[in-house]
Amino acid sequence: MATFSRTAAKLFYYARNFARDRSPQSLFRGRLASRLEQARLSGKTVRERLNYYNKLEEPFVPSLDAIAVGKLPTSSSMYYYDLKEFARYFDPGLLIDFEFGDVVGVPELPRIVKDRPIGDDNANGVLMKLNKFRHFYMPPDELSFADKRPMVVWRGHLNNPLRTRFVEKAANLPICDAGSHRADAPDGYRKPYLNIEQQRRYRYIVSLEGNDVATNLKWIMSSNSLCLMPEPTYETWFAEAQVEPNVHYVPLQPDFSDLVDKVAYFEKHPAEAGRITAAANDYCRKFSNEQDEQAISLLVLYKYFVLSGQLKPDPEVWRFIAG
Structure with missing residues (x-):
């Protein structure tokens, strides 16, 4: 549908x-x-x-x-x-x-x-x-944070070192479903394609810049899933520079060494996750x-x-x- x-x-x-x-x-x-x-x-x-x-x-x-x-x-x-x-x-x-x-x-x-x-x-x-x-495709999300899978998801093209580094880090983590659906992805990093609706069934969605901005940031922040990402370096009409860490998204270190700890924290503090997703949703509303x-x-x-x-x-x- x-x-x-x-x-x-x-x-x-x-x-x-x-x-x-x-x-x-x-x-x-x-x-x-x-x-x-x-x-x-x-x-x-x-x-x-x-x-x-x-x-x-x-x-x-x-x-x-x-x-x-x-x-x-x-x-x-x-x-x-x-x-x-x-x-x-x-x-x-x-x-x-x-x-x-x-x-x-x-x-x-x-x-x-x-x-x-x-x-x-x-x-x-x-x-x-x-x-x-x-x-700026930001479809409504009817699934609550509590009803989502308690895991991290990411899909995308491995077109820069940041994305490759993340997939390498996530490969052996049982809490992560991360990889590329593209045919040119290296063995071990290839994963089945997931559309937006399927990715939003996870509690935690990682946003990673590609050639420039991360295309998925808008639909993640407009969902009930928690956005995790390193600090952005590019901006569009979405004004990514005004998206605040720990207010609109959960910041990650560039080497993703804090990924497991961040997920463990929000699993124990769902109200904090709700505060951030609510602020992210509010940020997105002005674009509609x-x-x-x-x-x-x-x-x-x-x-x-x-x-x-x-x-x-x-x-x-x-x-x-x-x-």
């Missing part, structure tokens, strides 16, 4: 975006002023999140490789549709720098990205909610407020175009952004 629902949602995603692309784009541009006014009235939380995703403060000039809004490449379809959803409200001649896919460094010039390294000097990575169908999500997305691009000198700011909207 979950697979069917996911497939249906994906078909709807493409159908809706296809229809948007075929509609007269002038209709969207004509609504920009009213959409910005609605965003301006959204409040402090929207402003704070907008300025977190778009940390730019100084004027800049787009690069020579910048692409006009009306000519965004469609090759990476989900990235294209997620950016175009809000870019279509602006003049098609405005130039934009962007990088689709996994971004492992901070761009030299301001650029729209899905993710960026966590740090104080990452302002050139302007975050948008890209590839959101994959990264579609009105705020759309307001922030539109304002992130608006701020980008104003600071790039291509758009004259509306005084009221700019005053809202500046706080």
Whole structure:
């Protein structure tokens, strides 16, 4: 049933975006002023999140490789549709720098990205909610923590030393069901595929970064399972840098030497586990407020175009952004 629902949602995603692309784009541009006014009235939380995703403060000039809004490449379809959803409200001649896919460094010039390294000097990575169908899938979890299997689970591609180190550590631990379902996984580390619903039957789910962020962090934190992970080093629209250890997740040492002790502790202190999962659930709820999500997305691009000198700011909207 979950697979069917996911497939249906994906078909709807493409159908809706296809229809948007075929509609007269002038209709969207004509609504920009009213959409910005609605965003301006959204409040402090929207402003704070907008300025977190778009940390730019100084004027800049787009690069020579910048692409006009009306000519965004469609090759990476989900990235294209997620950016175009809000870019279509602006003049098609405005130039934009962007990088689709996994971004492992901070761009030299301001650029729209899905993710960026966590740090104080990452302002050139302007975050948008890209590839959101994959990264922001947070289905409801009906199974309580107490009713889950008292074990640790992880599945994924062994594409970096951190993940390999974890599987090596977990291999001989009876409390762990960890490995890779991929055919290229080494012998002894290969495990049967488990979908999200199957993984959420375990009390403890480990989140490990891959090429950049850990895709599973969002659906773990929105579940009734306890998230265990080392401190994140990349962030997306989910603002992983604001996810707090011992508040929203259980921190693990990079060598996973504390894994067994952490699980033993929460097996004896289920109320503590409940406190953390409740806080994690609460953190996730803001991403389901579609009105705020759309307001922030539109304002992130608006701020980008104003600071790039291509758009004259509306005084009221700019005053809202500046706080």
